Amino acid sequence: MDEFNIQISIPIVRTFREDKYPQEIIKKALDNLIEATKQIRVSNNFFDNLKISMRRYSSMPKKFLKTPKAIFHLSDETVLVFSCKALIDYNAVAERVRSEEGFEEKYFGSVMDFGKDLVKFETIKLFKKSLDEVFILSHISTPGALKFRDGVLFIDNKFYEEYETLSGFVREAFEHCDSIKYPRIKHVSTQKLLTQIKSMDVGFKLTPTCQLEKALNCLSNVLNPRLDINEILMYSVIGLETLFVSGEQNIQKQIDENVQLLLGRLSSHKRIIKNLYNFRSKLFHGEFELKPYHYYRNELVDYIDDTDSKLYEACAFSTLILIATIQEMILTGRKELIYKTELTN
Structure with a gap:
């Protein structure tokens, strides 16, 4: 041997x-x-x-x-x-x-x-x-x-x-979102999360079987160190749509309302979730011009314009919302997030 x-x-x-x-x-x-x-x-x-x-x-x-x-x-x-x-x-x-x-x-x-x-x-x-x-x-x-x-x-x-x-982007996202105090991030034991997902029989699977596994897979892609900022936004928003959207109507409204139902109400920056989805839509539908990626790669862009700033903010916020949601689902033992509409007097 x-x-x-x-x-x-x-x-x-x-x-x-x-x-x-x-x-x-x-x-x-x-x-x-x-x-x-x-x-x-x-x-x-x-x-x-x-x-x-x-x-x-x-x-x-x-x-x-x-x-x-x-x-x-x-x-x-x-x-x-x-x-x-x-x-x-x-x-x-x-x-x-x-x-x-x-x-x-x-x-x-x-x-x-x-x-x-x-x-x-x-x-x-x-x-x-x-x-x-x-x-x-x-x-x-x-x-x-x-x-x-x-x-x-x-x-x-x-x-x-x-x-x-x-990728180390999560540190940057945390510091950016910490200034607005949302989402509220808990600090828990990694070992506790590992034990919990084993007890829930969920994980990183090639064929995910529930919302939580789909969200975990999206987060793993967000953390790919080779992604540019546009791709980070794409995967993080896909994760949010997986967790907070049902059907194809009123997607922006569903994300805005359901995120706050789970993670708490926004006391300030109340349009930040709606702005996030607006920015995502403009990006995906080609409504503004992207700069060449290799200019950033080779440090040929020495300034940050308004579009860059908004893109960075959208990426930071969507990444932290995705992480906070996954954390909450694991801690509460939820594999799925199911919302229902009620009529009250």
């Missing part, structure tokens, strides 16, 4: 002076993440219920400094290292591969080498998927508290590849 060891090192973005996020919440979110990580299990054709552990370091591990990401190293940065180990019988793996119909060494090379690569490929996929899902739940439990930079992945203490983390 051979030991197979995977480690992913992820730096946490430093908190600068102008960062308004409460430090005590960031610390609590890290503690919650450690506890939630203990619940992760990775299973595939080679082993069952592989546990993942997490350690926190006050500076970069030495082997991190020898990777391509070392150029971005900040000496006082906190680093999270996620690890899992498994004992693999590569001879048994090779026999399994050899027995597969159609495998020929003259085309695929050594059956032993092919089997080792297969173990690596399958395990890394599941490891990263499990981490991503815990990170998404962390954004739901303490929105924006943990903002990561891209990390690196090691196999048996050797650099294997870079690890792309989720």
